[in-house]
Amino acid sequence: MVKRLVIVGGGSAGWLTAGVIAAEHRARDGAGLSVTLLESPDVPAIGVGEGTWPTMRDTLRKIGVSETKFLRDCDASFKQGSKFERWVDGREHDYYFHPFMLPEGYLETNLVAGWMKRHATTPFADLVSFQPHLCAQGKAPKQPQTPEYAAVANYAYHLDAGKFGTFLREHCVTSLGVRHIVDHMTGVESAPNGDLTAVTTRSNGALAGDLFVDCTGLTSRLLGGHFGIPFVSRHHVLFNDTALALQVPYDDAQAPIASHTISTAQQAGWIWDIGLPTRRGIGHVFSSAHTTEEAAERVLLEYLARTGGKAGAAPRKLTFEPGYRREFWHRNCVAIGLSAGFIEPLEASALALVELSAAMLSDEMPATRDAMEIVARRFNDFFAYRWERVIDFLKLHYVLSRRQDSEFWRDNRDAASMPDRLTELLRLWRFQPPSRYDLHRVEEVFPSASYQYVLYGMGFRPEPEGFSRRMDDADRADEYFREAARLTHRMVGALPTNRALLQHIYQYGLQRI
Numbered sequence: 001m002v003k004r005l006v007i008v009g010g011g012s013a014g015w016l017t018a019g020v021i022a023a024e025h026r027a028r029d030g031a032g033l034s035v036t037l038l039e040s041p042d043v044p045a046i047g048v049g050e051g052t053w054p055t056m057r058d059t060l061r062k063i064g065v066s067e068t069k070f071l072r073d074c075d076a077s078f079k080q081g082s083k084f085e086r087w088v089d090g091r092e093h094d095y096y097f098h099p100f101m102l103p104e105g106y107l108e109t110n111l112v113a114g115w116m117k118r119h120a121t122t123p124f125a126d127l128v129s130f131q132p133h134l135c136a137q138g139k140a141p142k143q144p145q146t147p148e149y150a151a152v153a154n155y156a157y158h159l160d161a162g163k164f165g166t167f168l169r170e171h172c173v174t175s176l177g178v179r180h181i182v183d184h185m186t187g188v189e190s191a192p193n194g195d196l197t198a199v200t201t202r203s204n205g206a207l208a209g210d211l212f213v214d215c216t217g218l219t220s221r222l223l224g225g226h227f228g229i230p231f232v233s234r235h236h237v238l239f240n241d242t243a244l245a246l247q248v249p250y251d252d253a254q255a256p257i258a259s260h261t262i263s264t265a266q267q268a269g270w271i272w273d274i275g276l277p278t279r280r281g282i283g284h285v286f287s288s289a290h291t292t293e294e295a296a297e298r299v300l301l302e303y304l305a306r307t308g309g310k311a312g313a314a315p316r317k318l319t320f321e322p323g324y325r326r327e328f329w330h331r332n333c334v335a336i337g338l339s340a341g342f343i344e345p346l347e348a349s350a351l352a353l354v355e356l357s358a359a360m361l362s363d364e365m366p367a368t369r370d371a372m373e374i375v376a377r378r379f380n381d382f383f384a385y386r387w388e389r390v391i392d393f394l395k396l397h398y399v400l401s402r403r404q405d406s407e408f409w410r411d412n413r414d415a416a417s418m419p420d421r422l423t424e425l426l427r428l429w430r431f432q433p434p435s436r437y438d439l440h441r442v443e444e445v446f447p448s449a450s451y452q453y454v455l456y457g458m459g460f461r462p463e464p465e466g467f468s469r470r471m472d473d474a475d476r477a478d479e480y481f482r483e484a485a486r487l488t489h490r491m492v493g494a495l496p497t498n499r500a501l502l503q504h505i506y507q508y509g510l511q512r513i
């Protein structure tokens, strides 16, 4: 029987996994699964990872966290999507939005055909959704009277990664019955068949378990280190491998808080700009094969000067190889978080994959070692598929760019760097929009609507042969475009700014559900 779960690692991945499993498997009462989390005092959590996906609302709700407390304790704000600046051709006014909401009437008619026939000069996202207009005006996704986790416009969060870890730890230990041990894992003990029986620690002896979760970050101590599961590099597809990160306080405590991540393309990568209530998180992620660290830092500081900020300290450097492990679940050990893989921060998929992994592990928690074989096979199949879809989607942002200013952008368009599946889909999308037939699994990391926003935001235009035969689409689509415009008018007037809503929440809280 699987009764004892041991999680090694106390970063966001370890604590999210502990929270989901402890909440759903009654870790607090003796009859449930016991959940132990071991965290090294010597190895700090990575401390970045400030952008999330709307799944986070559901995850936090499920583990029983108050949204008000989360927003207050984690310096969190609302995120309604991303704005991509200078990705298309690099000029000053080149931008588009990737909002979280589906277009109005998304599953009802071919909106792309209607857009191309009558509104081709309007940006696609601005026509089909009210959310880009909320973002453009710094509006919040809900009203003060909207209850916790409920939304007027779909949203995720921007948060302080360090505070988030502390917040989750406190909740897991005090409310969910997770046993927390601060000690360094020094090795493992194994059964003759190769299964792990315990992890050994410096001061707390051996911690025995039936199932082990490797959340040790990029070092992947159990899955990569102990079991030697090979790493599948995707560096030849997505070139970014280094980041310089900064925390930038606001000059004015009342400065507006952006309702979206701002991603600005640079010559050898891009800069993220994330607005939290007390500061911005800014970072330049770049390809070390296409620029130097000194040049990348200069670009980051120029961006900061241009956007009105002063760096308190020197940027922090992080390096990674884009890719993932060939297997995620091996014997009685499953890797979640950076130990399973990391691609790059574009579109904030890493924590979303952590949530999906924790949810599947919890839903499919094997009752016995025998059942584990079947579940592990399924888990590996699901996540190999998901990592590859993340790679396709991120690559889509680069291949359609018309930027000519550097080798980085030219190399990104080289057919040899393209995943086969993406090359094939781009051929298909010349005549039909991305749809659920392209992304047909339950819980795709990125839905087909996200592909539409990026594809058309990047300037890709379908061939007229693909939509001119569909006579009735333009009228039906127009109804939805009018609805999006009506909603824009209503929402922009009715919703407070991001900062005003957060201030209300600090003072009065949100109504609990």
Ligand SMILES: Cc1cc2nc3c(=O)[nH]c(=O)nc-3n(C[C@H](O)[C@H](O)[C@H](O)COP(=O)(O)OP(=O)(O)OC[C@H]3O[C@@H](n4cnc5c(N)ncnc54)[C@H](O)[C@@H]3O)c2cc1C
Pocket: 008, 009, 010, 011, 012, 013, 014, 038, 039, 040, 041, 042, 043, 044, 045, 046, 047, 048, 049, 050, 051, 052, 161, 183, 184, 185, 186, 215, 216, 217, 218, 219, 221, 243, 245, 283, 285, 318, 320, 336, 337, 338, 339, 344, 345, 348, 349, 350, 351, 352
């Ligand atoms: C530049 C950058 C930007 C990012 N931005 C985003 C973003 O915007 N959105 C997003 O979703 N994700 C982002 N990510 C990814 C995100 O940071 C991670 O997915 C997330 O923080 C989870 O990390 P983790 O818990 O797997 O690893 P870590 O935070 O590295 O935690 C590892 C844990 O393992 C423990 N450990 C290690 N060795 C031992 C040992 N021997 N014994 C005991 N414990 C041990 C450590 O003490 C630590 O607690 C970003 C990543 C990078 C590099």
